[in-house]
Amino acid sequence: MAFDAGNLSLFGLDLGRGWRTLRQGWSDALDWPLFRWFRPVVPVRVQLPDGSTQWRAGASARATPPAKENSIQAVLLPDDLVLFRDLVCPDLVLSDLQQAVALQAREHSPFGADELVWGWRASEREDGCQDVRLALCSRAHVEKYLLSLDQTAAGSQEIWADLGLPIVIAGFGEARRERACARQRIGMVFSVALLVLMLLSLVAMPFLLKRAQVFDAQARHVLLVNETAQVVADREALLKAMARVNAVKAQLRGQVDLPAVLEALTRIFPDTAFLNRFEVSGDRVRIGGFADNAAALVETLGAQAGFRDVRTPSAISRRSDGKESFSVEFIYRNEKNAVAVQ
Incomplete structure (x- = not known):
């Protein structure tokens, strides 16, 4: 299907009309007091038929102070060169209203199509319609008046x-x-966009500063980690x-110092006593042997420093040769070695 650039329609909807309606809405919004300052006003120097001049704020009835010499110039036509016609039109968007007024201008003009120049002004009515004042002129008469x-x-x-x-009569210097x-x-x-951008910048500045501080802290942390990596290792x-x-140390504290135990037993036991069993289980020592007086030997052993929890798990018995058989369990803790280990 060929695309028609002049027909902006989609599924039966006139997109061009929707855009024109939107533009008309924005144009009407500029007349609100809140947005009226957004409508620019250009000073215009108007030359009247009697030779005097007035300064107007654009094409309006509002006077304005004189501006520089190369300002906009306008010439007011005498009333005898202009045909006025007042119309009442329904509330239309600007493009449709302009087409309706152009049709009225062509129908009521006494001048030829090439000679006709015209302009119009619209104002709203209380009933929702629009009052339109149409001004018709002859181009030849206008040019003769200018001469x-x-x-x-x-x-x-x-x-x-x-x-x-x-x-404003169209087709002259209004452009x-x-x-x-x-x-x-x-x-x-x-200017408004710049102001909004500045306000947004002011609002976002604390966030940006905090963000920069966070990034700086992260960078410093990475640098500190790199610098202290060897120290941490x-x-x-x-x-x-x-x-x-x-x-x-724990292992040493839980084991018996065998050389010290043997040395202590050698020092304590008399020459008439001897061992036939020596067992070590963790920190507990079990010994067995023969002595002339086993009870006295066990008592002497319990009185020595480093020997703790000394007990005889079995009764002392006497052999035929007069020796007494004994079995002793104890915990030996060498105090000097214990201090050194701690």
């Missing part, structure tokens, strides 16, 4: 009718004012070595 005023630059001035509420308004509007939009190695030392 009578010695206006050599006949294409640079705007042509107005009805000074009270001016009607210059429209371009000036467009430039001012762009400047206003840019050394500390972990030291902790592992200390864990091994503590394990060895």
Whole structure:
């Protein structure tokens, strides 16, 4: 299916009309007091038929102070060169209203199509309709009037009718004012956008500062981790070595110092006593043997330093040769070695 650039419709909906309606809504919003300041106003120097001049704020009835010399110029046509016609139109969007007014201008014009120049102004009524005032002129009459005023630059001035509420006759110098308004509007939009951007920047500044602080802290943390990596590794190695030392100490504390036990028993036992059993289980020592007086030997053994929990698990018995058989269990703790291990 071929695409028709002039027919913006989709599933029977006129998209072009929707866009025109949206533009009309924005244009009407500019008349609200809240947004009226957003409508740019260009000073216009209006030359009246009697030779005097007035300064107007755009094509309106509002006066404005004089501006610079190269300002917008307008010429007010005498009433005898203009045909006025008042119309009542329904509430239409701007493009539809302009087409309706153009049709009325062609139907009621006494001038030919090539000679007709016209303009219009609309105002809302209380009943929802619009009052339209239509101004019709002859191009030849307008150009003759400009020559009578010695206006050599006949294409640079705007042509107005009805000074009270001016009607701009299209096709002359109004494009210059429209371009000036467009430039001012762009400047206003840019200024508002810049102001909004500045406000957003002020609102976002604390967040951005906090974000920068977080990133800086993260960078410092990474740098600190890199700088202390060797120290941390050394500390972990030291902790592992200390864990091994503590394990060895615990092992030593839980075992009997055999050389010390044998030395102590050799020192305590008389020459007439001897052992035939020597067992070690953890920190407990079991010995067995023969002595002339086993009871006295066990009592002497319990009185010695380092021997704890001394007991005889079985009764002392006497052999035929007069020796007494004994069995003794005890816990031996060498105090000197214990201090050294701790």
